[in-house]
Amino acid sequence: MEPKEIAELIKERFVSEVLDIKDFCDQVSVIVKKDRIKEIMKYLHSTPELYFDLLTDLCGVDYLGKKEPRFEVVYHLYSIKHRHMIRIKAEVADDECSIDSVVDIWAGADWHERECFDLYGIAFNGHPDLRRILMPEDWEGHPLRKDYPLKSDLGDMEWKGVKEVIEIAEKNKGYEVR
Amino acid sequence: MTAGTGEIKTKELTISMGPQHPATHGVLRVVLDLDGETVVKCTPYVGYLHRGTEKLAENRTYLSALPLMDRLDYISSMSNDIGYCVAVERLFGIEPPERAKYIRTIMGEMTRISSHIIGVATHALDIGAMTLFLYSFRDREWLLDLFEMTCGARLTVSYPRIGGVRNDVSQKFLDSLYKFTEEFPKKIEDEYETLIDQNRIWLQRTKGIGVISAEDAINWGLTGPTLRGSGVPYDVRKYAPYDAYDKVEFDVPIGKNGDVYDRYKCRMEELKQSNRIIKQCIEKMPTGPVMAPDAPKFTLPPKDKVLTDMESLIHQFVLITKGPMNAPEGEIYAATEVPKGELGFYIISDGTGKPYRLRLRAPSFVHVSVLPVLCKGGLVSDVIANIGTIDIVLGECDR
Amino acid sequence: MDSLETLIPAGILNIVIILAKIAVVVAVTMLHVAYATYFERKAIGHMQIRLGPMRVGFHGILQPIADSVKLFFKEDIIPAQADKPVFKISPLIPVFATLSSVAVIPFFEGFVIANINIGLLYIIAMSSLGAYGIVMAGWAANSKYSFLGGLRSSAQVISYEIAMGMSLVGVMIMAGSLNLNDIVKSQQEYWYGMYLIPQFIAYFVFMVAAFAETNRTPFDLPEAESELVAGYFVEYSGMRFALYYAAEYIGMIVMASMAVICFWGGWTIPPVLATAIPALEAVPGIVWFLMKVYFHIFLFYWIRATLPRYRYDYLMGLGWKVLIPLALANIVITSIVKFYS
Numbered sequence: 034m035e036p037k038e039i040a041e042l043i044k045e046r047f048v049s050e051v052l053d054i055k056d057f058c059d060q061v062s063v064i065v066k067k068d069r070i071k072e073i074m075k076y077l078h079s080t081p082e083l084y085f086d087l088l089t090d091l092c093g094v095d096y097l098g099k100k101e102p103r104f105e106v107v108y109h110l111y112s113i114k115h116r117h118m119i120r121i122k123a124e125v126a127d128d129e130c131s132i133d134s135v136v137d138i139w140a141g142a143d144w145h146e147r148e149c150f151d152l153y154g155i156a157f158n159g160h161p162d163l164r165r166i167l168m169p170e171d172w173e174g175h176p177l178r179k180d181y182p183l184k185s186d187l188g189d190m191e192w193k194g195v196k197e198v199i200e201i202a203e204k205n206k207g208y209e210v211r
Numbered sequence: 212m213t214a215g216t217g218e219i220k221t222k223e224l225t226i227s228m229g230p231q232h233p234a235t236h237g238v239l240r241v242v243l244d245l246d247g248e249t250v251v252k253c254t255p256y257v258g259y260l261h262r263g264t265e266k267l268a269e270n271r272t273y274l275s276a277l278p279l280m281d282r283l284d285y286i287s288s289m290s291n292d293i294g295y296c297v298a299v300e301r302l303f304g305i306e307p308p309e310r311a312k313y314i315r316t317i318m319g320e321m322t323r324i325s326s327h328i329i330g331v332a333t334h335a336l337d338i339g340a341m342t343l344f345l346y347s348f349r350d351r352e353w354l355l356d357l358f359e360m361t362c363g364a365r366l367t368v369s370y371p372r373i374g375g376v377r378n379d380v381s382q383k384f385l386d387s388l389y390k391f392t393e394e395f396p397k398k399i400e401d402e403y404e405t406l407i408d409q410n411r412i413w414l415q416r417t418k419g420i421g422v423i424s425a426e427d428a429i430n431w432g433l434t435g436p437t438l439r440g441s442g443v444p445y446d447v448r449k450y451a452p453y454d455a456y457d458k459v460e461f462d463v464p465i466g467k468n469g470d471v472y473d474r475y476k477c478r479m480e481e482l483k484q485s486n487r488i489i490k491q492c493i494e495k496m497p498t499g500p501v502m503a504p505d506a507p508k509f510t511l512p513p514k515d516k517v518l519t520d521m522e523s524l525i526h527q528f529v530l531i532t533k534g535p536m537n538a539p540e541g542e543i544y545a546a547t548e549v550p551k552g553e554l555g556f557y558i559i560s561d562g563t564g565k566p567y568r569l570r571l572r573a574p575s576f577v578h579v580s581v582l583p584v585l586c587k588g589g590l591v592s593d594v595i596a597n598i599g600t601i602d603i604v605l606g607e608c609d610r
Numbered sequence: 611m612d613s614l615e616t617l618i619p620a621g622i623l624n625i626v627i628i629l630a631k632i633a634v635v636v637a638v639t640m641l642h643v644a645y646a647t648y649f650e651r652k653a654i655g656h657m658q659i660r661l662g663p664m665r666v667g668f669h670g671i672l673q674p675i676a677d678s679v680k681l682f683f684k685e686d687i688i689p690a691q692a693d694k695p696v697f698k699i700s701p702l703i704p705v706f707a708t709l710s711s712v713a714v715i716p717f718f719e720g721f722v723i724a725n726i727n728i729g730l731l732y733i734i735a736m737s738s739l740g741a742y743g744i745v746m747a748g749w750a751a752n753s754k755y756s757f758l759g760g761l762r763s764s765a766q767v768i769s770y771e772i773a774m775g776m777s778l779v780g781v782m783i784m785a786g787s788l789n790l791n792d793i794v795k796s797q798q799e800y801w802y803g804m805y806l807i808p809q810f811i812a813y814f815v816f817m818v819a820a821f822a823e824t825n826r827t828p829f830d831l832p833e834a835e836s837e838l839v840a841g842y843f844v845e846y847s848g849m850r851f852a853l854y855y856a857a858e859y860i861g862m863i864v865m866a867s868m869a870v871i872c873f874w875g876g877w878t879i880p881p882v883l884a885t886a887i888p889a890l891e892a893v894p895g896i897v898w899f900l901m902k903v904y905f906h907i908f909l910f911y912w913i914r915a916t917l918p919r920y921r922y923d924y925l926m927g928l929g930w931k932v933l934i935p936l937a938l939a940n941i942v943i944t945s946i947v948k949f950y951s
Contacts, residue, residue, distance in 0.1 A: 057543070058301055058302070058304075058541065060542075060543060062542065086429045086430070087432060087445075088432050089432070089544075089553070089555060090544070090555055090572040092557065092570040092572075094568050094570075099561070107557065107570075109544050109555070109557065109572075113429060113443060113445045113450075118544075120542075120544065139432065140431050140432075141430060141431040141432025141433075141577055141581075142432075143580055144577070144579075145432075145577075148576075152265075165258075166257065167257065167261040167609060167610070168261065176266055177265060177266055181266075183266065224758075226755065248758075248922055339830070339917070339919025340916075340918035341654075341658070341914075341915065342657060342658045342915045344658075345658035345659060345660055346658070346659065349659055406916070407918075410917065410918065412828055412918045412919070412920055412924075413918050415921065415924055416918060416919075590921060590922060590923065591758075592919075592922060593921070
């Protein structure tokens with residue numbers, strides 16, 4: 034099916050949810066509200082003529098200062114059977130930074146959602162194991178947000194973790210090597 | 212024995228495999244809960260090699276983000292570069308010339324061969340067959356020498372460019388490569404398959420291990436040989452051809468049972484198919500330029516032009532300082548079939564010379580996430596077989 | 611000799627001779643161990659289209675010496691949480707066990723340190739003693755990897771010991787003796803001069819069990835490099851680490867010697883060959899013996915370069931379900947043949 038037709042189908046079915054449909058380079062994005070995202074996804078996954086069985090990708094985008102609401106969660110869906118693709122974008126606001134998880138539709142969404150949570154701070158409701166994945170467990174902040182500094186703002190000051198490391202080293206002096 | 216008053220308390224043994232472990236292909240950490248030798252639970256931890264490639268790329272021009280892609284899957288850097296270039300070209304609406312397309316196809320398939328033989332060989336090494344590992348390095352050496360001959364680098368090549376490739380390949384390169392394609396299939400049959408495929412221990416260790424059904428494999432988002440082992444013929448080269456893949460003939464080998472052996476077999480068959488593609492490309496190779504005519508607007512002009520031609524000097528200056536000026540506003544998802552699976556680039560452009568957002572859909576990342584499914588209920592030795600069979604590179608997984 | 615005997619009492623002379631023999635055998639064995647590592651690296655290297663050690667001396671001929679000097683001077687690290695006395699003792703056990711089994715091996719006619727009547731049993735007993743070193747090391751290091759390695763090893767050694775012992779019963783029945791000298795001599799009764807032909811099942815079972823006993827590929831599960839890193843000796847370093855290696859190689863030499871003595875006619879050559887080419891008689895027995903041993907050691911390397919590693923459950927299955935029944939069948943057949951002939 035042509036991507037545009039799919040977009041029209043979604044719009045027909047979820048009139049109040051679809052905000053916009055964009056077409057660029059033969060790739061169609063459907064921008065939707067986040068509230069009924071799971072329903073939309075289930076529809077896309079289970080309808081026989083659409084049958085999007087492969088969740089190619091799931092990622093977040095931060096439009097800080099460009100657009101309101103600030104975040105978007107982008108789903109790339111592909112159907113191996115019908116060989117068509119669609120991009121769904123769900124808008125997520127900064128003050129209510131969460132969206133429903135799609136793990137029970139595509140198991141492969143598990144780590145993508147964890148990554149999105151890790152790097153953007155978008156929480157996924159109903160995710161079985163929402164932990165940081167790429168960054169260390171005790172990391173502060175979400176690195177891919179646009180307001181996250183690219184370089185440390187400490188300047189020449191030493192890294193604040195250094196004190197902690199020295200403390201641990203002092204404590205462990207009690208243990209002998211031999 | 213008489214029954215005691217208290218029950219015997221048993222507890223699962225938790226061992227942490229990695230990040231420093233010889234069989235985890237880099238810095239993967241897998242925490243295993245063991246009941247005897249049986250794996251009750253398997254939890255992979257990744258991120259030890261996280262370098263923030265996506266964040267870095269957002270702050271670089273399109274051109275200078277290219278070398279970052281080399282460092283993703285460092286065993287098949289050429290494929291990553293090609294994937295990135297294909298994505299950026301589609302965003303900008305550039306069409307590389309025919310010859311460049313063929314060269315890229317050749318390079319991509321050379322990378323596939325070198326990556327697959329390393330993948331199969333390290334897999335065999337993990338299972339204990341050491342000799343194959345060194346045989347594969349001999350053949351890989353030939354390919355790396357050919358890379359060096361063309362672009363001066365063996366591992367981090369940065370050879371493809373937006374709108375083509377950096378320089379044309381020499382006739383010597385093509386002759387040597389053709390000789391390789393003549394000899395390689397015999398090597399696969401005589402050495403690789405004799406050593407492993409007819410070995411009872413190897414068959415015992417791989418058949419029926421780490422089984423995943425076709426539905427589950429798709430549901431988990433697997434791609435590449437890992438998916439094809441389960442019998443799904445999904446291959447980006449066939450489903451959405453890029454470069455010259457629509458002009459060459461090749462088959463997509465698929466497995467049946469979705470176990471370790473089928474995935475291994477798929478990789479071995481793909482070696483032969485890649486060999487076939489390279490051979491066809493050399494035979495059909497058209498003549499002509501290797502850079503798109505409008506490429507100077509996107510890619511650095513040649514150095515001698517810069518020194519003599521005013522226009523080129525301006526292009527060079529603008530490209531270095533600001534990046535490509537006429538990037539359209541929009542977003543694109545472009546996927547290529549790299550040796551590990553589907554490598555996708557999702558680029559959002561805001562019209563400036565730098566990508567607003569560059570998302571990498573790394574196949575290794577998805578493949579690691581399926582590890583608990585493959586390992587559950589198996590033995591410790593099967594964990595090793597499973598890590599080998601999903602063929603991961605942690606540089607790509609952690610980005 | 612008259613003057614010597616008058617100077618020193620016969621008992622003391624005996625002890626001196628035995629001590630000298632021990633010194634020679636230990637020195638020769640240790641040298642063999644050192645060069646077995648070199649030979650292994652070279653042989654496997656060439657099988658894998660590389661050269662192996664090339665730097666130290668001509669074609670790396672001095673490499674084993676450099677290695678042992680390095681290992682001697684390395685720091686001996688003991689983990690803080692380890693059970694120290696056990697940790698320190700355990701590497702010695704396999705070395706002592708394997709070295710003392712060399713004592714009963716007849717290298718050539720009349721040369722054996724201890725010509726005891728139960729030589730065969732003694733060697734089997736010693737090789738199972740070595741397993742204690744492995745189990746203790748696995749326990750003492752207080753590391754989960756070495757613990758798993760130790761457990762795997764104890765299970766493996768125990769199950770393969772049975773197969774090995776049973777495979778040798780056939781030889782015992784045919785020779786009617788447990789003395790290794792007698793076993794070699796009794797093989798001369800046949801024109802082909804070795805038990806390899808009538809006892810080929812036993813030989814096969816013995817060789818497989820020998821690979822398992824010495825923890826060599828494809829049965830190197832206790833030290834499976836890619837699974838358990840190094841298995842039971844993962845926490846060892848320096849000389850203690852080297853002792854485990856030494857024990858493995860002495861074990862290989864002992865097992866190869868056993869195979870040669872029990873199945874290949876020891877230092878003798880087949881009578882049919884000796885009558886056909888009388889010149890061969892002039893070659894000293896030790897040459898034949900060592901050639902046969904070297905062939906078996908080469909077999910160990912050859913297999914290592916060819917085969918992948920078994921999985922643990924298959925390994926146990928092979929031991930209990932294939933080898934032991936085979937060995938038992940062999941005993942039955944041998945007994946019947948022996949009884950009726």
